[in-house]
Amino acid sequence: MATTSLGGNPVTTIGELPAVGSAAPAFDLVGSDFSSVTLTPGTRTVLNIFPSVDTGVCAASVKKFNELAAGLENTTVVNVSADLPFAQARFCGAEGIENVVAASAFRSSFGDDYGVRLVDGKFEGLFARSVVVVDADGTVVHSQLVPEIATEPDYDAAVAALS
Numbered sequence: 001m002a003t004t005s006l007g008g009n010p011v012t013t014i015g016e017l018p019a020v021g022s023a024a025p026a027f028d029l030v031g032s033d034f035s036s037v038t039l040t041p042g043t044r045t046v047l048n049i050f051p052s053v054d055t056g057v058c059a060a061s062v063k064k065f066n067e068l069a070a071g072l073e074n075t076t077v078v079n080v081s082a083d084l085p086f087a088q089a090r091f092c093g094a095e096g097i098e099n100v101v102a103a104s105a106f107r108s109s110f111g112d113d114y115g116v117r118l119v120d121g122k123f124e125g126l127f128a129r130s131v132v133v134v135d136a137d138g139t140v141v142h143s144q145l146v147p148e149i150a151t152e153p154d155y156d157a158a159v160a161a162l163s
Contacts, residue, residue, distance in 0.1 A: 001013060001014065001015060001016070001119070002015070002016050002017070002115065002128075002145055004128045004129070004145055004146065004147055004148065004149055005147065005148050005149065006121050006122065006123055006148075006149045006150065007150065008148075009121065011118050011120055011121035011123065011128070011149070012118070012119050012120050012121075013115055013116055013117060013118060013119065013128050013145070014111065014112050014115055014116070014117040014118075014119050015112065015114075015115030016115045017114060017115050017116065017130055017132060017143040017144075017145055018114060018115070018132060018140045018143060019140065019143070020140050020141060020142065020143060021139065021140065022139070022140050023138055023139060023140070024039060024045075024132065024134040024138050024139065024140050025113040025114060026038065026039060027039065027105075027108060027110045027113060027114075028108060029078070029080060029103035029104060029105055029108055029110060030085050030103065030104045030105075030106065030107060030108070031085065031101060031102065031103055031104075032085045032086075032088040032089035032092060032102040032104075033085070033089070034085055037078060037101055037103040039134065039138060040076060041136075041138065042074075042136050043074055043075065043076050043136060044072075044074055044075040044076070044133070044134065044135055044136050044162055045075070045076050045077075045078060045133070045134040046065065046069075046072075046075060046076070046077045046078070046131065046132075046133050046134075046158055046162075047078050047080055047114075047130075047131065047132040047133075047134070048061055048062065048065045048077060048078070048079045048080065048100075048131055048153070049080045049081070049114065049116050049127050049128070049129065049130040049131065049132065050062075050079070050080075050081050050127060050129050050130075051081060051082075051118075051123050051126040051127055051128075051129065051149065052081055052082070052083050052087075052126060053079070053081055053083050053087060053088055053091045053102075054083070054087065054091070057129070057149075057150055057151065057152055058081065058129075059091070059095070060152060061079075061129070061152055061153060062079050062091070062092075062095075062097060062100065062102075063095060063097070064152070064155055065077045065079065065100055065155070066095075066097045066098070066099045066100045067099075068155060068159060069099035069100050070099045072159070072162065074136065075162060076100075076101060077099070077100040077101065078100070078101045078103050079100055079101065079102050079103065080103050080104075080105055080110060080127070081104065081105070081126070081127060082104065082105050082106055082111070082125070082126055082127060083104055083106075084104060084106055085102070085104045085106075088102035088103075088104060089102070105127070111127050114130070114132065116128045116130050116145075123149070128145060128146070128149060129145075129146040129149045129151075129153060130143070130144060130145050130146065130153070131143070131144045131146075131153045131154070131157075131158045132144075133158050133161040133162060141161045141162075142157060142158055142160075142161030144157065144158070
């Protein structure tokens, strides 16, 4: 279990993020068009993990990673939350989000496999704000559990891990 905070109050996750140097756990998420979203061998992947696209900080992280993704070669940015695909499609359409993939974990064990599902607090069942970067070989090269869910992740560290 790991600890982060929500509004200054400690909250706990189901486990730990995958360690740098370990193999990224496989996943099968649901895209905003209900297609399957998985790790793609040979492609670098940035997982932007958050509670809900309908909160200000989560929306800001999706927009920022959408902007960054435009300049990243051989890299897919996947925005992962427990939001339903309908909500993700609505948000991405309204905001012109086109450079990243929206992926729902609503029928997946992703939150447990990546150790990000919150097990207490008012967001229990949602995901702690985190970033995991996976290289083209499927190895985790960066992971960050953001210390306060209401703050944005370290975008610079995530992009630097791709170098």
